[in-house]
Amino acid sequence: TTVSPARRSSMYSAKGRARGEPVGKRRQKKSSAVLKKRTTTGSPVTSLDRILKQCAGSQAKLVEGFASRLQSEIVRSHKEDIKKYRAKSEKRRQKLGDQANETLSVCFADKENQRKAATQSMVAKGQDLKGKFRKISGKSNQLIKR
Secondary structure (H helix, E strand, O other): OOOOHHHHHHHEOOOOOOOOOEOOHHHHHHHHHHHHHHOOOOOHHHHHHHHHHHHHHHHHHHHHHHHHHHHHHHHHOOHHHHHHHHHHHHHHHHHHHHHHHHHHHHHOOOOHHHHHHHHHHHHHHHHHHHHHHHHHHHHHHHHHHO
16 A cells, blocks of 8 residues: 555654654653653552552462463362362462551551542452452362362
8 A cells, every 4th residue: 555645744754763653652652651750659549559459460470370270280180289279379369368458457547438448449359350269269179079
């Protein structure tokens, strides 16, 4: 497909950048960097959010690890191993939840309403992971029964 010269000149600008590079690219990069810098203020809410993300991330990683472990166990079918690993994973998941709860109570020691809101968002995030975990646990149960 050929682009008319008029259209081509409006798509690209030769000023200060390589020819053929879209005009808006630089500006987007800068603004995302600015956004990143802005989040490093030490307000409890942003740090809490980071902790929640971290918690959700490590729970998700745990669930993924559990799923892949299960996949390999299906091949080797070490039923005891699955039982042990599932119990261990559940314990770790619980511990992560407890840590996040502790952090919540520290962040919102005197702000009960904010704590409730934060807890609700955390519960919502955790529910999804719990569901995934339950699904995988169900699979491992079936394996163990076989």
